[in-house]
Amino acid sequence: MNFNVSPAAAAFASTLRQWASARPSGAPRPSGFDAAAWRALADLGLLSAVLPALAGGQAAGAADLVSAMEALGQGGADRGLLFALGAHLFGCAVPLTRHGRAEQIAAWAGSLASGAVVGALAVTEPGGGSSFAGLRTTAVKDKDGYRLHGTKTLVCNAPQAGLFVILASESAERGPFGLTAFLVPSDTPGLTVSPILPTAGLPGAPMGEVRMDGCAVPDSALLGRPGSGLKVFMTAMGWERGCLLAGALGAAQRELALCATALSQRGVAQHQAVSHRLARVxxxxxxxxLTLWHAAWSLDNGREDPSLYAAAKISISEALVACATDMVTVLAGQGWRGEPFDAAGALADTMGGLFASGTTEALLDLIGRTLQNSGRRA
Ligand SMILES: Cc1cc2nc3c(=O)[nH]c(=O)nc-3n(C[C@H](O)[C@H](O)[C@H](O)COP(=O)(O)OP(=O)(O)OC[C@H]3O[C@@H](n4cnc5c(N)ncnc54)[C@H](O)[C@@H]3O)c2cc1C
Structure with a gap:
């Protein structure tokens, strides 16, 4: 394994770190989507990074993106913004580039790269996101294309999205193999997005509900083939589970440094109870x-191993919550007041990572099934 990124990717990460650290520290958390930051990052080239060179992108790999997102977090970018970027890049742009036809990529690349169109992945439904058994959104074939019916919820970026990747069932009997993915512009008649859903954390990554009431899409909206929705979904999940928490990990590294400085200055860092907690963080x-970079390396080396990305997501998300809990604990009243950073907000934000892209329990099931299947084959 080689975790080195190219000199160009390292320079890009350094530019992003500087951009993030130049923003005023101590400013209140954004209360919604940060459109100015989005445009600035588009101008710096982050939103075009995953797109193919032929479509004006840099064809960046997972390691390049992880390095970029981690640098943004290290520089102090808001975790909500980082989450929104992840949903756009890994939930929408990556599946488009991996499964889209050349004309689909050409049609969307410019606006996704410039930030004019925000992307989103709409899979979870009000009946529960952990299993496709509860997926009720249907795609009914008619002579001009498909009619979509159903509701998606907890969709990150939905309120500002211009393009959705939507998973619908064409055939309930075929279960996950009857799923089809569609590229649906947000202004398609029959599609409505709810106002922003209230959430416990990540206010900078607004979520919404997407309703489709006979939403008519042409055959050209198919992402991949009919019945290949599971494949599209697994591509998005590989990248989300493997890479999405890179930004939050960078943010936690920065917060550990702030925490250690604040506690040393107050003269409490010498207590073993405090220093051991920081050491564990x-x-x-x-x-x-290491887990994050291993997952990115695996993606770049074409490893199609959903259990590897599921395990990475569990390990990283649980580590981040444990670290945020330890930091809020040792900072005590100072952290509660939001100094030297919003430790309670960080805890709420990182908890979102436990559920996004699949809960720990659902992913443990996936890993367990893989082990059972390989045991049966052995
Ligand atoms: C920050 C964040 C961002 C998100 N972004 C998106 C997005 O962009 N697009 C999108 O479509 N969705 C998104 N989601 C939704 C996310 O994918 C779901 O929350 C997740 O899949 C779990 O679904 P659920 O919340 O409906 O929980 P449920 O499926 O209702 O599960 C409830 C509880 O039951 C447990 N459970 C359920 N089934 C089983 C089982 N078979 N075995 C053991 N335990 C089980 C779960 O682990 C959980 O503890 C996001 C969520 C968060 C928190």
Missing amino acids: KMRLDTAR
């Missing part, structure tokens, strides 16, 4: 970092 972050 450091160990967890280092281990999570």
Whole structure:
């Protein structure tokens, strides 16, 4: 394994780190989508990074993106913004580039790269996101294309999205193999997006509900083939589970440094109860970092192993919550007041990572099934 990124990717990460650290520290958390930051990052080239060179992108790999997102977090970018970027890049742009036809990529690349169109992935439904058994959204074939009916919820970026990747069932009997993915512009008649859903954390990554009431889409909206929705979904999940928490990991590294400085200055860092907690935060972050970079390396080397990305997501998300809990604990009243950073907000934000792209329990099921299947084959 080689975790080095190219000199160009390292320079890009450094530019992003500087951009993020130049923003005023101590400013209140954004209360919604940060359109100005989005445009600035588009101008810096982050939104075009995953797009193919032929479509004006840089064809960046997972390691390049992880390095970019981690740098943004290290520089102090808001975790909500980082989450929104992940939903756009890994939930929408990556599936488009991997499964879209050349004309679909050409049609959307410019506006996704410039930030004019925000992307989103709409899979979860009000009946529960952990299993496709509860997926009720249907795609009914008619002579001009398909009619979509159903409701998606907890869709990150939905309120500002211009393009959705939507998963619908064409054939309930075929279960997950009857799923089809569609590229649906947000202004398609029959599609409506709810106002922003209230959430416990990540206010900078607004979520919404997407309703389709006989929403008519042409055959050209198919992403991949009819019945290949599971494949499209697994591509998005590989990248989300493997890479999405890179930004939050960078943010936690920055917060550990702030925390250690604040506690040393107050003269409490010498208490073993405090220093051991900080040492454990450091160990967890280092281990999570190795897991993150291993997942990115695996994506770049074409490893199609959903259980590897599921395990990475569980390890990183749980490590981040444990670190945020330890940091809020040792900062005590100072952290509660939001100094030297919003430790309680960080805890709420990182908890979102436990559920996004699949809960720990659902992913443990996936890993367990893979082990059982390989045991049966052995
Ligand atoms: C920050 C964030 C961002 C998100 N972004 C998106 C997005 O962009 N697009 C999108 O479509 N969705 C998104 N989601 C939704 C996310 O994918 C779901 O929350 C997740 O899949 C779990 O679904 P659920 O919340 O409906 O929980 P449920 O499926 O209702 O599960 C409830 C509880 O039951 C457990 N459970 C359920 N089934 C099983 C089982 N078979 N075995 C053991 N335990 C089980 C779960 O682990 C959980 O503890 C996001 C969620 C969060 C928190």
